[in-house]
Amino acid sequence: MTHEAGIPLGIRFKLLSDTPQDSAAQVVNNVVVGDYRDLDTLRAFARGCDVVTFDHEHVPTEHLRALQADGVVVRPGPDALVHAQDKGVMRAKLDAIGIPCPRHRIVSDPADVAAFAAEGEGFPVVLKTVRGGYDGKGVWVVNSAEEAADPFKAGVPVLAEEKVDFVRELAANVVRSPHGQAVAYPVVESRQVNGVCDTVIAPAPDLEEHLALQATEMALTIAKELDVVGHLAVELFQTRDGRILVNELAMRPHNSGHWSMDGAVTSQFANHLRAVLDLPLGDPRPRAKWTVMVNVLGGDFPDMYPAYLHCMARDPQLKIHMYGKDVKPGRKVGHVNTYGDDLDDVLERARHAAGYLRGTITE
Amino acid sequence: MTHEAGIPLGIRFKLLSDTPQDSAAQVVNNVVVGDYRDLDTLRAFARGCDVVTFDHEHVPTEHLRALQADGVVVRPGPDALVHAQDKGVMRAKLDAIGIPCPRHRIVSDPADVAAFAAEGEGFPVVLKTVRGGYDGKGVWVVNSAEEAADPFKAGVPVLAEEKVDFVRELAANVVRSPHGQAVAYPVVESRQVNGVCDTVIAPAPDLEEHLALQATEMALTIAKELDVVGHLAVELFQTRDGRILVNELAMRPHNSGHWSMDGAVTSQFANHLRAVLDLPLGDPRPRAKWTVMVNVLGGDFPDMYPAYLHCMARDPQLKIHMYGKDVKPGRKVGHVNTYGDDLDDVLERARHAAGYLRGTITE
Known part of the structure; x- marks a missing residue:
């Protein structure tokens, strides 16, 4: 999805991939298969890159520090990224800068x-x-x-x-560039099923303005204080007693921002790239009153093709994003986005499509 | 741009490219460099493809017939494509089916x-x-x-x-699938400078409804009668005396449809792919009141990077599409899209960005 966003910007990728079958490796032109835990592999890979960035947080912090010492531009840098890698470091830092946590x-x-x-x-x-x-x-x-x-x-x-007594989960997505420009996406509601993100609604319905503002300010503060470069997703709890607490941080385009691919002027992927390359950031505002993202999980049927045809025929406005992964039960294999003026309709269409693709809805 | 549209649909490409430097070859995973005029090259390339399609019309008709005879699925097929390859054949056919031409x-x-x-x-x-x-x-x-x-x-x-006495040029873009489903984009106005498409406005401003309908019906009729599969762009003259005449045909995503990448629910590239793979087609309707596309031509400055930064900073809503081509004076190296409610503003923003990137506007 990052490659997709990079094409119109003229950004060319070199990809370090675990296997030749990884989603990104199926579509990127220049793929190196290798182990991101191996410093020599990382060093050889990084040679010639203008900037190195990530689609997960698992590259060891010390390897990123070594790359940085070699002169490689790593964004977000290891001193920021460690807060998305280590929940202990994250909590200590958020305490220090006065961000409310559980x-x-x-x-x-x-x-x-x-x-x-x-x-x-x-x-x-x-x-x-x-x-x-x-x-x-x-x-x-x-x-x-x-x-x-x-x-x-x-x-x-x-x-x-x-265990926080929350009424719902929210996410505040912001993007920050090296010289400190930042943009904030509308705060979204994120609904989890079995600990996995299921549905995201942008913007979060009925969120009081002062809470939306507080959540956005928290995310911008975290981005600034942690010197984040690129996309920062701040997963939040909205408590029963009206507080906003930070649950988790992610420093990369995040599932809670997938709605932006079809729902915002500039997607999280495009803005992440613009940030890590120190380009001016794009407008994060929504293009529709409501946008809903529902993840497509693998179901019991490995062949999604008939369902895929059905969903496209049923809803010509549906935006399908498939990742090219083998279907395994419960695995995230794609997502769908819908948008429009009527939240009930937008939600129903996204849920129907995702459920039909998974096989839990059959009509 | 077709690859970009194929990623979310899970469509994987094999590309036959003239050189490794071609725009598409920079971003597609599986690239074969070879000559599309050589039948053996085409035969070897087509092996294993579910469908073969094009981003230009120059593959010799007889080679496509040979591929078809081999059992390769070629869409659009040579019997349709010949009308976009040979203007004599095209005019004779349009005469035969009663489509008005010069x-x-x-x-x-x-x-x-x-x-x-x-x-x-x-x-x-x-x-x-x-x-x-x-x-x-x-x-x-x-x-x-x-x-x-x-x-x-x-x-x-x-x-x-x-030489038609026209007040302006229009284009009617339609997409048709093998079993005959078709969708029509709004008729657009296309402004040429020195014979090259410069600006496209979607929808065509002040176009009387009966003319828009007539243009759309002509394009759908041509698509059906010529058995076009995929995207069909019909370039049109709107004459001073209120007639619509066909100028040219293109059977592939076309410059007059580039606005749809940011301005329509489903882009021409996505719908071309959906058509040639016989998937249900996506909604072609506009997402904004006005969308404007202006081509970015190469200017006297080979390094567009400073201008690119300036344009992004000036207009965070600007959608830039660069093709990764070396800059040569007058060469199409990209395009910009803008959209919004106020046509004057939308036009000014697109023109400014394209002019600034080319170097003809410096402030």
Whole structure:
């Protein structure tokens, strides 16, 4: 999707890909297959690149520091990116700059989890390994010290957080360039199913203006204070008592911004590229009153083609984005965007298409 | 641009390119460099393709017939495409199906040109080689038999046409799929400078509804009668006396449809792909009241980068599409799209950006 956004801008890619079958490797012209955890591979790859950027946060921080020391332009830089790689570092920094977060601290063992619970609202408590989590992986909700053994098995520090009493999840997406220009997309509502993003509504319906403003300001503050270059997605909780708390950070185009591909003047992918190349940023404003994104998950039928035909025929306005991945149950294999003036209609169309493609809706 | 549109649809390309530097070859994953005039090259290339389509009309008709005989799916097929390759064949067919054209006939020599002129309104007369013309090449406007020698030198049949007294040029873009589904984009106004498309306004301002309908019906009729599969651009004259006449046909995404990339629900590139793959077609309706496309021509400055920065900073809503071509004076190296409610503003923004990129506007 980043390559797609780069074509009209005249931006040419070299891609470091795990396998030749990766989504991006199917469409980019210049592909190097290699392991992003190997510094020599990274060094050889980075040679000749004007700038190196990412579509995930898993490249080891120390390797990025080594590249930077070699003179490679890495954006976002490792000192920013570490906050999206390590939840412990992230929470400490957000505390330091006064950004509201769920109550939290690093815990050392199950007994310490019980102590953390006792310091606040009690169980349930959310436990997260500080590194390596993604789409609900590396996250546990535990109701007792006895249930809290698993997170400590990986040998990675564990962060305990209060289980926030939220009415919904929001996301504030902003993009910042090296000389400090920043743009903010409208705050969106993000609905998760089984810990995986399912639906995003842009803008978040019925969000009070002061909360939207607060969420946007928080994201812009984080981008500035962490010296983020590129896209920053700030996943947020809107609490029952009317507060906005930061859940997670991502420093790359993010699922909560996929709606922007068809719903905003400038997509998150285009603005991420413009930012990391220090080009002036594009207008992030919505093009429609409502835009809805629903993820397409793999279902029980590996061949989505008949469903794909059906969805295009049913809704000629539907925007389908398929990733070229093999279909496996529960795997994100694409998303659909719909837009229009009537939120109920826009939501129904997106849900129907995604459900039909997955096979959970058959008519 | 076709690859860009194919990415979200999950469509993967194999590209036959003249050189590794061609625009498409810079961005497509699977590139074969070879000569499209060589049948063996075409045969080897087509192996394994679900469908073969084009971004120009120059592949020899007989080679396409040979591929078809081999069982290759060629869309549009050679029997349709020949009407976009040979202006003599095109005029004869349009006459046969009752589509209004400028007065015309094949002429044999300069004396015959004088006879053609005398049969109608006299000089000037437009002369075109029936094959090989493009962007004003292969077209002459002559004021006498003496001026009419050049067109006959190529040894290609020459078509004479009345010089139409037109108030403006229009284009009707339609897309048709193999089983006959068709969609029509709004009729646009196309402004040429020195025989090259300069500006396209969608929809054509102040076009009377019956003329818009007539132009659209003509394009749909041509698509059906010629059995076009894919995108068909019908370039039209709107005459001073209120008629619509066909100027040229193109059977591929066309410059007069570039506005649709940012201005329509479904771009001409996406719909061309959907058509040639026999997928249901997407909604061709405009997303904005007005969309304007202006071509970016190469100017005297080979390095467009500073201008590119300036244009992005000046107008964050500007949609730039660069083709990755070396800048040569007068060469189409990209286009810009703008859209909005106020036509004057939309036109000014597009013209300014294109002029600034070319170097003809410096403030």
